[in-house]
Amino acid sequence: MPLALDAESVQAQWQSQFAELQDPRGRQGVEHPFLSIVMIAILAVIGGATGWEDIETYAESHEAWLSTLFSLPNGVPHADTYRRLFERMAPDALERCFLGWVKQIVEGSGAQVIPIDGKTIKGSYDRNHKQSALHVVSAWASEHRLLLGQVKVASKSNEITAIPALLKLLDISGCIITLDAMGTQKEIAREIIGHGADYVLCLKANHPTLWAEVTAWFEQAEAANFAGLEHSYDARVESGHHRR
Structure with missing residues (x-):
């Protein structure tokens, strides 16, 4: 099924797809929900972010929208928060969860x-x-x-x-x-x-x-102008990157 954009559906779908991903942080001094950090970082990278500061900038500029989807009790995280979390996270588990989420989108989009x-x-x-x-x-x-x-x-x-x-x-x-x-x-x-x-x-x-x-x-x-040969063809002309 396709992903919905209401807060409850988004959170339920991400909770389901990223269930195996473990929070590597201890219980002390946690200011931001684990899944919110992961989700914001992924959305930022999809939006063109290439570094931790880029992710922070993305989150700050989209905070009003992100707050309607995710729990942000202390606002959006700082760049170091993303860095520390992802450096300690299991990359294989993150990849499996992410591919599962993308697969869900693709199945809904056909x-x-x-x-x-x-x-x-x-x-x-x-x-x-x-x-x-x-x-x-x-x-x-x-x-x-x-x-x-x-x-x-x-x-x-x-x-x-x-x-x-x-x-x-x-x-x-x-x-x-x-x-x-x-x-x-x-x-x-x-x-x-x-x-x-x-x-x-x-x-x-x-x-x-x-x-x-x-x-x-x-x-x-x-x-021979394809005489006696059963054949068909299909053509589509597209333009992009200054090429045709």
Whole structure:
């Protein structure tokens, strides 16, 4: 069912989805409800926050609205409150809870096309510690602009092994998975079909034999105007990022 925006429904849904997430704080000196801190931080990141101060700024600028959804007996938390809490929180449990919440949204919205793509995170290279830039493989509900899941990898060349791991995190039954040429692999196609989904894969010259066979087939078919070949096509033209 889709998420409602009234306070009681929001709190009930989050309590249900984040039930396994444990508050790592002691009982002494707690000023802000655990779930309120978690919820505000997640909403802030969805809204573009990239650091603890950004989360605090988001909360302050949206305090009136947030107070209608969450318990804020002492106002919104400060940046250090978010930092201390998330540094002590179990990341795996947080990921499971978050994915469960996103899954609930997606099931209510009827998402069908899920692009999977790899990206190198800008600014993630740590020169002082000689740490290479972070590369992640992500699955999106494109029509609803939702991140469904994400797996980090050492480099772009590791996407082939990361994609099956990402698919195992998601319920993709009945969906269409799209991948670029890096993901055009037999094992990945089998994995998608095994989850009850369909796929659209990009074919490029990195698969030279298959590329040559498909290219030759289309050249012959086009020369004959597809005579005697049962076929259909669908086209959609979109504009974005100054491209068409």
